[in-house]
Amino acid sequence: MRNDLSLQAAQTRRAFLKTTATLSAGLVVACFIPLGLRRAFAEDAPKPAAPVIPPNAFVRIAPDNSVTVLLKHSELGQGVWTSIPMVVAEELDCDWSRVRVEHAPAAPAYAHTAFGIQMTGGSTSTWESFDQLRKAGAMARALLIAAAAQKWKVQAGDCHTEKGVVICGKHKATYGELADAAAKLPLPAEVKLKDAKDFTLIGKPTKRLDSKAKVNGTAEFGIDVKRPNMVVAVVARSPVPGGKVKSFDASKAKAVPGVIDVVQVPTGIAVLGKHFWAAKQGRDALAIEWDAGAGATLSSVAMREQYQKTSRTPGAVAKTAGDVETAFKGAKVIEADYTVPFLAHAPMEPENCTVEIGKDGADIWTGTQFQTFDQQLSAKILGLKPEQVRIHTTFLGGGFGRRANPTCDYVTEAVEVAKASGKTVKVVWTREDDIQGGYYRPMWHSRLRATLAKDGKPAAWAHTIVGQSILAGTPFAPMMIKNGIDTTSVEGAADSPYLESIPAHHVELHSPTSPISVLWWRSVGHSHTAFVVESFVDELAHAAKKDPLEYRRALLPSSSRERLALDLAAEKFGWGKPLPKGHGAGIAVHESFGSYVAQIAEVSVDDKKQLKVHRVVCAIDCGPVVNPLTVEAQMQSGIMFGLAAALHSELTFKDGKPEQSNFHNYTVLRLNEAPQVEVYSVPSTDKMGGCGEPGTPPIAPAVANAVFAATGQRLRNLPLRPA
């Protein structure tokens, strides 16, 4: 729920303030750069050729009238490179065709307004910066007008702007011409923001600003970074989670042509070569004896059995009302177990990071979503102050959570390699390193029980969740784990809107530990709770002999945003109309990250048990929309990503090791399986939510429910495998 999220964010921010020494004063996000930061900024950003105005952390205007938006978020596909500058440009009233974008350096001015650190995640970028960046644009415009008014000796109030030009009667001057004078003026105390009805850019379908660079090969990803005298390193890490190097022999590795050095770092053995190929060949030639430690006997089959047993025992209580056990006594109890596997994120660009240690600090180039943590943890390793570590954010070749790791694993490892070798180094992971290198979506087990009242609605609902905590041990833990409940483990289950209509309900959580490292994966807890809750509600609808759409509508308050999304999806799909023979339709609705998404999938299962998804209709209420093209793209993207997990992906462990290694056995969605997706937005002036993740949760249950409709088979485990 959004309110909870805001509250958590505020609490988390306070926790950071308390626990991170480097983020003491000056955290309040100002629109304008304080002097010290301007210095840091000047060192970090490519130096503009001429004076720029105003001293604003988010906007630079050059004499050639180009407007550069400094993007505090990381572009990882979700479209902030376009939608965020739209927000600035709306209030600045500049010429959109002259807008350029750069990733901002790591600095306090770019902190997330809710979390207090510089980061991109939780589908928050647009709403968390919407007012901040409108204000930044409006302030810059006000300064330009003031400069023009001074020059022409007229009242500012008599001036207006049009596409990057200030106009007053016969006077006209471009923003570029006024930039220098405006930079010298004091900031206005207050600026008036536009009424939403006057928006000319916000809400209009707007093409991406990063397309050209991404279709001609010039977009720079972390893996493309090149520095003088740079070498490339490939690291041998423990094949078993948590294992350590016992001993190693690098003689054969050092004999590989092009290998420059071999160094030991905390995560393993790094082979440095003059190019990737040499480093990789060198790594393959290493002889390493590993101490597997506690992970040696890891088996996901055994873990799954244990999780099921654990789900029969009392856990920490996440939500409770009424007396569930009394309600179950003597009643017909509908019971089901659901499981979802460990998952790797598998972004197309494997993890990588380039580190250059200099006399006055260090420079790091990488695709990251957690600049503040990268800066702090790297500084600690190098004995530097955080501000001496300059983070250069490149384009990210996908992330899905993997590049938002509180441990900064691939960044700190590269720093260790640079430190140990004394060289400027780019550490590159192979696909195998990525799939087998840890930080997975946790495996989850859910046990559900319910009884129905005479009207078919649930009278009692009990849900026990078993799975590893993502937040335990991270800086987020103090404020986001309460009474043994990691809020991300139960999000979408403990706050399910269905519970409000169920007199007795109870949600419990077990958070077992294991040497396997876990991390958020696109939509975090919702990636399992939506599947479980929306599948089980579907089971109850069928048990009550009700239509799955009508059953949901009856359980949800009539004014709820879930209902609006459901109704729009049902209307556009043509719910209830006859489908081709052998086809079935399934529905699901789920709120995550402040957005309400309903999806209806049409599927068939052929004689060979092949499940095919033919069509998906998606309706979203994310509040006011900045760029409809982005919303559509992110819904399609979230659905395809969720479909990969619904149909294929699974990471399993045997004898301590992951059994999958690359895309041939860690299977993802391919073009020939991609259904047509229709996306519709609920017109809304309600609170703004996110878009990067909310498209993912509903697709697995929509497909599973459609399989049931088509075949009568209720599939309770992901990936879905019709029998």
Next chain:
Amino acid sequence: MKLEINGQTHDVDVPADMPLLWVLRDVVGLTGTKFGRGMAQCGACTVHVDGAPLRACVTPAAALAGKKITTIEGLSKDADHPVQRAWIETDVVQCGYCQSGQIMSAVALLAQNAKPTDAEIDAAMTGNICRCGTYQRLRTAVHRASELMAASAAKEKSHA
């Protein structure tokens, strides 16, 4: 060994078994061709050799002496190849990492089949993985590129 890449001859000193991908990226400095998998099934490293698509991650550079290699950088001067224009018009890209390979595959497909159906596009490009799931707009963009190419061919014909 001598390699002809995007119309230029490069003399590179690399091991004979070094895949073309790493010669392009780490030796020649053409980083538009991407590393995704290293096992020839994700398509991020797709280049053209004498006009045909090839996975650079598993092809030893030594095997390509005397052949014409084209990478994404060599496709056009200003992102104005019809496939690139169609990609921009259709707003296909998200993270963008796989798109060099997607575009090189699409160009190769359209050279063989000027007006492919959805099924033909799927069959030809299913080896190119996109984790952002740009598949739907990508399919639309291939159709659009087909139209743009047909239009420019018609224009050339009328000028002839």
